[in-house]
Structure formats: C-alpha cells, structure tokens
Amino acid sequence: MPKISLGTSREAVQPDCIKALVVEFVTTFLFVFAGVGTSVAADEMGANTLVGLFVVAVAHALVVGAMTSAGRISGGHLNPAVTLGLLLGGHITVVRSILYCIDQLLASSAACILLKYLTGGLSIPIHSLKSGVGFLQGVLWEVILTFSLLFTVYAIVVDPKKGSIDGLGPMLIGFVVGANILAGGAFSGASMNPARSFGPAFVSWDWTDHWVYWVGPLIGGGLAGYIYEKFFIVKTYASLPHEDEAF
Template identity: 55%
Template sequence: MPIRGIAIGRPQETYQPDALRGALAEFISTLIFVFAGEGSGMAYNKLTEDASTTPAGLVAAALAHAFGLFVAVAISANISGGHVNPAVTFGAFLGGHITLVSGILYWIAQLLGSTVACLLLRVSTGFLTTSAFSLSKGVSVWNALVLEIVMTFGLVYTVYATALDRRSKGNIGIIAPIAIGFIVGANILAGGAFDGASMNPAVSFGPALVSWDWKNHWVYWVGPLIGGGIAGLVYEFFFRTNHHHEQLISSDV
C-alpha cells in the first residue's frame, strides 16, 4: 500500500550524483516551462494592451503552457522523472516513488527554476511585470481552492497513469509528456478565467516573488498539494498492482 512505501531517505542523498543530476534537470525543465508560460502572457499583454483575460488570451495561455510542459517533461523524464511541479513530487512521495529528502531537493530546484525564469523575463523584456496569479472578480478563495484541488488531481492522476505506473510502457509511456501537457492546457481553458489555473506551486511562486505580490498566494500551494496528494493515494490504493517502493532516481541513470 502507498503509506507503507513512503520513505524519508537519508541526508546523503542530497549530494549523490544521481540526486544532483535529477535536481538540475528539474531546475532546467521548470525554468523552460515557466519562461514559456509566463512569457506568453507577458507578450500577449504587450500586444493587446493588457487584454490577457479575453478568450483569445486564454487560448494562447493554454497552448503555451501545454506545449511548454510537453517539452519540459520530455527532456527531463529520463533523468528526474519529469515532475516540473511540487504537487507532482508530493503525489509521487505519497505513492512511495520518491523519498522525502529527494522530494525536498526537487522542490528547491523547481522553485529556483521558476524564480530564475521570471527574473530572466524581467530583464529581457525591459522590466515588464511578471504577473502573479490572482482571483477573478466574484471568485472567492474557497472557489479557487476547490478549482486548484480538482485541476491538480486531474494532472497528477494523468502523471500516474501515463508515467509512474510500471505498466505504462510502449505507446502509453511515450505519449506521457503529451498527455500531461494536454491536461494542463485543458484545465487552463476550464479554470483560467477564474483563478489563472496554476496547478503548480512553483509556477505561482516565481511570479509572486519577482513581483512581490503574495495576495491569496496560499491558495496556489494548498490546493495543488491537496489535489496532487489525493491523486497519488487514489491511484496507488485502487489501481496499482504488485506495489513496492521504487525511487524515480535510480542508481543506473
């Protein structure tokens, strides 16, 4: 069962070559993803004079994030597992796929990647604002919390079904990055007009830190972590067979 598979890990993991390579892969992948996603929003705002909340702006955001995440997962899948998201890492931890120590290392790398991406965007665009995630008019924090839980559940469940499940070999394993990108794009179309559809604490953290706008920021941590955790537990309890602990970072990478 997943609870039995949970492992804390050892402090030595933080400086093992495999763990460091995995963290570096997460840093680079998250940087690429956030640079593309956040950058697309900044570009659209510049071209349309801050009309990113239009239907066209929502479609543009969905496509940019879907394409960016597809690439980010694909380029890091064989090194770190292609998490690119603290909620995915948390869900994988609860399912016994990664130790807590390695998970924390991933979190640090993901948050740094997002922050560096936003800093690079600020510098390369003449110091345009990196907009933090925010709630639309009429949307309460509780509405947004439920949205983030449901959307992140769908994302992490997709990760489990296409990437983490050992039976996801062959064609299913190959299309994992595409499926993961697609579910994020679809969720942005569904929830983007309400709370921005983050599903990823790292994606929310970088813009908030660089713009120093923390209003309702907790929603973009609590919602995704709850949704990701539930998805991991549900998949492990009900759909996995012959479960035993397996770290995403293996010694032969």
C-alpha cells in the same frame, strides 16, 4: 497506505541526485520562462481575454509536454504538487522531494527575474482569484485541476500497466494542462503548480491570494497520488528497494 521513504542526507551529494537536480532546475526554468513569457506577451500585445487564455493554454501545453520529456533524468516533475503526489505514492524519498521543491522554486524565480530584465521591466502577471471567485472556490478549482493532472501522470506514466500509451505520456500530460487552463484560467488562473505561481509573486512581490496556489495544488496532487497508488496499481515489487527508514 503506500510506503513513504524518508531517505538519507547522503542523497544530496550522490551523483545521480545532483544530476537530477540540475536537470529539474533547467526544465523547470524553461517551462516557467515560456509559460510566464507568453502571459507577459499576451498582456503586452493587448490580446482579448479569450484569445489570451487560448494562447497561454497552448503555450503551457506545448512546453509542459516538451520539458516533461526532456526531464526524464529527474522525472520531469516541474511542479511541487507532482513531487508530493509521487512522494505519497512511494516513488521518491522525502529528502529528494524537499530538494526537488527547493530546486523548482529557485528555477521559477530565476526565470521570472530574467523575464523582468529581458522585457525592460514589464509587469510579471501573478496568479490570483478573479472577481467573484471566493477563497473556497479558488482552492476547489486548484484541487480538482491538479487532481486531474496527477491522476493523468499516474495513469499514463507511473502505472506499470499503462499499455499502448507508453511513450506518449509527456504529450498527453501537456494536453491535460492546456485543457485545464482553458477550463479554469478565467476563474482561479489554473496554476496547478505552486512553483509556477511562486516565481511571478516573488518577482512582483505581490502575494495576493498566493496561499491558494499552495493549498489547492498540494491537496489535489497528494490525493491523486495516494488514491491511484492505493487503489489502481497492483504492487509486485518495492518502489524504493534501497534501505531507507520509512513511516
């Protein structure tokens, strides 16, 4: 199993960590603001189901690509499932991953609160399972979609042998997010991101099926990170060279 570094409490006050947390908050805020804002606009304009799904998919693809690139200081995670996948691959400490996840949830909540205000109190749509989709089906949808997202992140960003696609990572990650929304949006909502689901649920105070959007993405992201790191990346150096306690 890849080495998982615990880190230390001192990380929280180190300048590089503080800077990364600020960038992660800003990029996650802007990602959720654009993504949820598009969903609100589609509902308000009465777009039919297919058009609305396409618009939401395109908006998420564009903003994920842009914010992943803009968030290079923090790594542009935008997503607790991405953070967990990188943690299980040994690319981020436990301490920093916890800080990132809290940061992402706060940013998502702030974005949705502002959207609620700016839209004059319009309903903020939550992620929930569509009619006829059971809990197990919903979890499996989210596991598979998030697995594909994290596998892509590893293949085109993390893997040191990513080759000629170096630099195209953020755009390609956005493409995967958009494609996954087109595939699964009509069934599970294709969240792939607990933070993206948390903000709308918090502001609307509607937690229907919410646990699905934690269990599915975290399993999918964790599996992708572990499997890619274990079987596809050739280790020639330590991922976390500083002296941290590990298990």
